[in-house]
Amino acid sequence: EKAELAKLVNEKSVSADGHQVELAANIGTPDDLEGVLHNGAEAVGLYRTEFLYMGRTELPTEEEQFESYKKVLEGMEGKAVVVRTLDIGGDKNLPYLDLPEEMNPFLGFRAIRLCLEQQDIFRTQLRALLRASAYGNLKIMFPMIATLDEFREAKQILEQEKQKLVSEGISVAEHIETGIMVEIPSTAVMADLFAKEVDFFSIGTNDLIQYTMAADRMNERVSYLYQPYSPAILRLVKMVIDAAHKEGKWAGMCGEMAGDELAIPLLLGLGLDEFSMSATSILRARAQIAKLSKQEMENLAKEAIQMSNTADVLEAMKKINQ
Ligand code: PEP
Ligand code: MG
Numbered sequence: 157e158k159a160e161l162a163k164l165v166n167e168k169s170v171s172a173d174g175h176q177v178e179l180a181a182n183i184g185t186p187d188d189l190e191g192v193l194h195n196g197a198e199a200v201g202l203y204r205t206e207f208l209y210m211g212r213t214e215l216p217t218e219e220e221q222f223e224s225y226k227k228v229l230e231g232m233e234g235k236a237v238v239v240r241t242l243d244i245g246g247d248k249n250l251p252y253l254d255l256p257e258e259m260n261p262f263l264g265f266r267a268i269r270l271c272l273e274q275q276d277i278f279r280t281q282l283r284a285l286l287r288a289s290a291y292g293n294l295k296i297m298f299p300m301i302a303t304l305d306e307f308r309e310a311k312q313i314l315e316q317e318k319q320k321l322v323s324e325g326i327s328v329a330e331h332i333e334t335g336i337m338v339e340i341p342s343t344a345v346m347a348d349l350f351a352k353e354v355d356f357f358s359i360g361t362n363d364l365i366q367y368t369m370a371a372d373r374m375n376e377r378v379s380y381l382y383q384p385y386s387p388a389i390l391r392l393v394k395m396v397i398d399a400a401h402k403e404g405k406w407a408g409m410c411g412e413m414a415g416d417e418l419a420i421p422l423l424l425g426l427g428l429d430e431f432s433m434s435a436t437s438i439l440r441a442r443a444q445i446a447k448l449s450k451q452e453m454e455n456l457a458k459e460a461i462q463m464s465n466t467a468d469v470l471e472a473m474k475k476i477n478q
Contacts, residue, residue, distance in 0.1 A: 201432020229292025361411025425453030
């Protein structure tokens with residue numbers, strides 16, 4: 157079976173009835189690249205940059221960051237690389253930032269909220285990214301966006317840094333797609349308006365599920381609520397994808413759900429354009445999609461959206477995968 161899958165490394169990801177999607181990989185460091193290429197990823201759909209900032213005693217310099225981003229962009233040889241700006245806070249703390257303790261870190265001062273306030277940190281990262289953009293196909297993604305104003309401000313800061321570099325004579329890619337993670341329900345609800353301003357969405361189900369269901373993603377006691385197959389989650393996912401398509405934008409997913417064998421048929425049916433998952437899941441997903449009819453999955457997704465509970469959706473999914 158492994159040999160069969162290996163044949164798919166250089167293939168496109170196409171359903172049985174000819175609908176093409178993109179299968180991308182989630183990475184944390186440039187060292188992950190080998191696995192990405194080896195497993196036939198068509199892009200990097202999520203580069204989590206937190207690791208650059210973790211396990212050390214001070215912030216990484218612009219130069220250090222630039223080297224890492226450049227390595228990934230060059231390594232991908234022109235394939236897209238979606239880099240997520242710093243998503244610190246919540247479960248990921250940086251001792252040297254000396255942030256006050258919070259009662260609810262997952263609902264607190266984290267990710268884009270911190271970056272918009274401590275702009276020196278944000279601007280350094282953006283400069284490193286912009287400089288690296290000359291070496292490949294960079295897309296920039298902001299995490300934990302809750303309002304349009306946050307996106308507009310982040311984008312404005314990015315533009316300012318770009319202009320500064322250009323006036324310094326440093327080369328920067330002409331057009332860099334700029335998108336957001338959809339992991340807060342307010343953003344899914346407002347997706348129609350976001351879609352007019354962003355270049356793409358990437359749905360972060362790991363957080364979107366916990367914030368929608370008010371169920372901590374680490375807490376076993378409430379894990380019965382933390383369900384990707386909840387019709388409530390499916391409806392939000394559908395809203396985001398439909399909103400993107402209405403404006404001619406693409407919608408991806410980089411939460412765990414995107415690589416889940418049971419979820420893939422549904423996501424195909426909902427019209428997801430890009431699935432970003434751990435590299436080791438890609439070939440299996442490509443083989444699975446090749447056997448599915450997009451048309452049939454659309455019908456299935458329509459039914460699932462109308463179901464009243466998770467158990468019914470799961471039962472329907474299991475039938476597909478038999
Ligand atoms: C997510 O929330 O789905 C996601 C991909 O981000 P992280 O798991 O890093 O919070
Ligand atoms: Mg997240």
